[in-house]
Amino acid sequence: MDTLTQMMAQRGQRMEKEEIKSWSKPMETTVNPSTQKRAWILDPSGDWYYSWLNVMVIPVAYNWVVIICRSCFAEVQCRYLGVWLSLDYLCDLLYVMDIIASFHTGFLEEGVLVTHRGQIAKKYMLSSKFRWDVLSVLPTDFLYFRFGVHTPAVRVNRFLHFHPLFEAFERTETRIPYPNAFRICKLMAYIFVVIHWNSCIYFALSSYIGFGKDEWVYPNITDPDFGRLERQYLYSFYFSTLILTTVGDIPAPMQEEEYIFMVVDFLIAVLGFATIMGSISSIISNMNNADKAFYPNIDQVKLYLKMYKVNRSLKKKVISWHHHLQINKKLTNENVILQHLPEKLRVEVAVSVHLPTLSKVQIFQHCEKSLLEELVLKLKPQVYSPGEYVCKKGDIGREMYIIKEGKLAVVADDGVTQFAVLGEGNYFGEISILNIKGNTSGNRRTANIKSIGYSDLFCLSKEDLTEVLTEYPGAKSILEEKGREILLKMNKLDERLADELAAKQQELEEKVRRLEANLESLQTKLARLLAELESSAVKMWRRVKRLEWEISLWEEGPSEGAESVD
Numbered sequence: 001m002d003t004l005t006q007m008m009a010q011r012g013q014r015m016e017k018e019e020i021k022s023w024s025k026p027m028e029t030t031v032n033p034s035t036q037k038r039a040w041i042l043d044p045s046g047d048w049y050y051s052w053l054n055v056m057v058i059p060v061a062y063n064w065v066v067i068i069c070r071s072c073f074a075e076v077q078c079r080y081l082g083v084w085l086s087l088d089y090l091c092d093l094l095y096v097m098d099i100i101a102s103f104h105t106g107f108l109e110e111g112v113l114v115t116h117r118g119q120i121a122k123k124y125m126l127s128s129k130f131r132w133d134v135l136s137v138l139p140t141d142f143l144y145f146r147f148g149v150h151t152p153a154v155r156v157n158r159f160l161h162f163h164p165l166f167e168a169f170e171r172t173e174t175r176i177p178y179p180n181a182f183r184i185c186k187l188m189a190y191i192f193v194v195i196h197w198n199s200c201i202y203f204a205l206s207s208y209i210g211f212g213k214d215e216w217v218y219p220n221i222t223d224p225d226f227g228r229l230e231r232q233y234l235y236s237f238y239f240s241t242l243i244l245t246t247v248g249d250i251p252a253p254m255q256e257e258e259y260i261f262m263v264v265d266f267l268i269a270v271l272g273f274a275t276i277m278g279s280i281s282s283i284i285s286n287m288n289n290a291d292k293a294f295y296p297n298i299d300q301v302k303l304y305l306k307m308y309k310v311n312r313s314l315k316k317k318v319i320s321w322h323h324h325l326q327i328n329k330k331l332t333n334e335n336v337i338l339q340h341l342p343e344k345l346r347v348e349v350a351v352s353v354h355l356p357t358l359s360k361v362q363i364f365q366h367c368e369k370s371l372l373e374e375l376v377l378k379l380k381p382q383v384y385s386p387g388e389y390v391c392k393k394g395d396i397g398r399e400m401y402i403i404k405e406g407k408l409a410v411v412a413d414d415g416v417t418q419f420a421v422l423g424e425g426n427y428f429g430e431i432s433i434l435n436i437k438g439n440t441s442g443n444r445r446t447a448n449i450k451s452i453g454y455s456d457l458f459c460l461s462k463e464d465l466t467e468v469l470t471e472y473p474g475a476k477s478i479l480e481e482k483g484r485e486i487l488l489k490m491n492k493l494d495e496r497l498a499d500e501l502a503a504k505q506q507e508l509e510e511k512v513r514r515l516e517a518n519l520e521s522l523q524t525k526l527a528r529l530l531a532e533l534e535s536s537a538v539k540m541w542r543r544v545k546r547l548e549w550e551i552s553l554w555e556e557g558p559s560e561g562a563e564s565v566d
Helices: 002-024 047-072 074-079 081-102 117-125 128-136 140-147 152-160 163-175 179-209 229-244 256-294 298-307 312-327 343-359 369-376 462-469 473-489 495-565
Strands: 107-109 112-114 380-384 389-391 399-405 408-411 418-422 448-451 455-461
Touching (some): 047 081, 074 229, 081 128, 163 179, 179 256, 343 369, 462 473
Antiparallel strands (some): 107 112, 380 455
């Protein structure tokens, strides 16, 4: 038994040494040369995939529109047979290429793009999309040998490859800047396809019943006016439009097939009308909700002004301000619009839009980029009307302003005399939000600034700047130094007062340090006293316990002696 145990121990030591050696060697992996080549994988959210979807819209729309037309209008098939066959097989080639592209299109799994060819192929082949795609490219054209080359209905399985069309529409809605207009165009395209199919079926039904047999069917094609191909299609399209729009003014049906066709068309018309009205209502509602999200509700403001009988001139001024916002696409609630974005993404959007404007401010030009990114989120857009004062002399300054667009005038107390005109990129009020020692004006405004026309400004409050600067003490010192330089140029910095305030500040800081040191000493003494108190309490508890034990022994002793006497 001891020998067996020793052998197992030696074997374990050898295995451990071999494992350590394997760790010390560089890892050797066998790589298949074919896998070293970069696989061609499409990102389903990328531009290349979106472009391919737009290409696939063409063959899908071609098959859905042309095959039914060629099947019902025999002259269309016969007249342009060579063209149709060429386009048919070009579309088939695109269908096959789309299937190949699907085997090279990655998918997201737990937020990560899967690019492994085997996993992509497995997922695609297990999906219903693969089954529809395979059915759509089955070579049903061999049925031409049985039914003749003028029967394009043998290609009806091409209708099954429809998913690229709807996927392209869905992605386009999220990419273009006017999704509501696109939805209306898409709805009109659907209406056209329905009427087109209905007109083709109407012409085929007329051919089955007999052209000119009654007033309801298509007139006799032996008539030169109604024998032309263009007239046949336009008449059928017009007749179907009248039915599906329930306009009326159509002949009454005579045959059973005609009654069935009319009943089905009326049901489709009712359903289509409800769908169209619902879609249009949804689009209008989305547009109204978008306007409400971007701009204040002017109707509520008008009602408020009317209820409290605000004078006409002020009412006109308020309404003009609202009209200016909507006409010129001015936004005053950007933070509300972007509130659902993740913070990092919201910062990137705000930096992209507003950082160039903030960088023009002199006191922020040499600050850290992270500080500017923090400040960008604090900017609040404001729009001022013509003749409106942004600030007046003597007002308490709680914010600074950056001019994004428009012109403002520095005016005298009379409001007419102009000392200077501030334009795009200028700023003012920055000194009032910095607590600079020795500032003789304090936090009071030193000038009257009035908007000449409509002016777009960015407002940065003192509280927001202070909140951000608490995280950047170095930037705070730089901003205060730049503010002092500006005050020196304006002769509004009392250096003696600044030195006195700095001395007082230093004295206060020294007192605070002494108080903190004394407080720390007192805390140490208090901790020591608490420890001694706890130790004394423990000793007292032990002494009490001992006394109780001695008393119990003393009480037991006399009782035992009395028993022995008895």
